[in-house]
Amino acid sequence: GEEVPLALNFKAGESIETCGEQAAEEAPTYPEFERVMSEVRPLGQLRDSFIIATDLSGLIVIDQHVAHERVLFEAxxxxxxxxxxxxxxxxxxIVVQLPPRQLVILDSIIPELAQNGFEVEPFGPKTIAIKTAPAVLKAAAVEKLLVELLDGLERETQVMNIDALKKKIAATVSCHAAIKINTPLDETKMRWLLGELMKTDVPTVCPHGRPIILRYDLREILKAFKRA
Structure with missing residues (x-):
């Protein structure tokens, strides 16, 4: 039969640098972020995916998906x-068929999944049944989320501690629940999103390490137009 590797162990006190979490902790922020963001005026969207805004110092481009992901992650x-x-x-x-290794990994994380609102039970030798999920998720996203989470854990080459696992689950849930690119937003929704982003602890980087904001200082713009 197919060899089943050992389960992943989640040990308190041991750390691993997971993609994004390390970057998020060390994410640079530009000076006086709260003051600058409080002066932001959204102008519109680029391809229904990026919010274009201005403040007193220049032009700002915000990735709406990862901005919402950061807001949801911390909430x-x-x-x-x-x-x-x-x-x-x-x-x-939702009945999902999994390969043997992922079934072993799943068994290792079922207690933490339960803490996150996922009720998962065996449903045959190679399948599981998902009965509950966080309310922030659409039902159609639940299976994809769990498979993506298990795929990511299967690729891990080091032991992951419980805190890293908690953040990984929260980041995966937030990513699937966040507004997507190619989603039109009116001015009220854009202002709400920018306001909520301003309240987060790490407003410049999403939980997976991608940048949220690109900033173009007025001096750079003037220089590019040879007006400096």
């Missing part, structure tokens, strides 16, 4: 810490 962690995570019971359990 999700706060709600989970407070024990107030909203959970939905799916109308029909």
């Amino acid at each position: 999700y962690l706060r709600q989970k810490l407070a024990g107030k995570l909203d959970i939905q019971r799916l109308l029909m359990p």
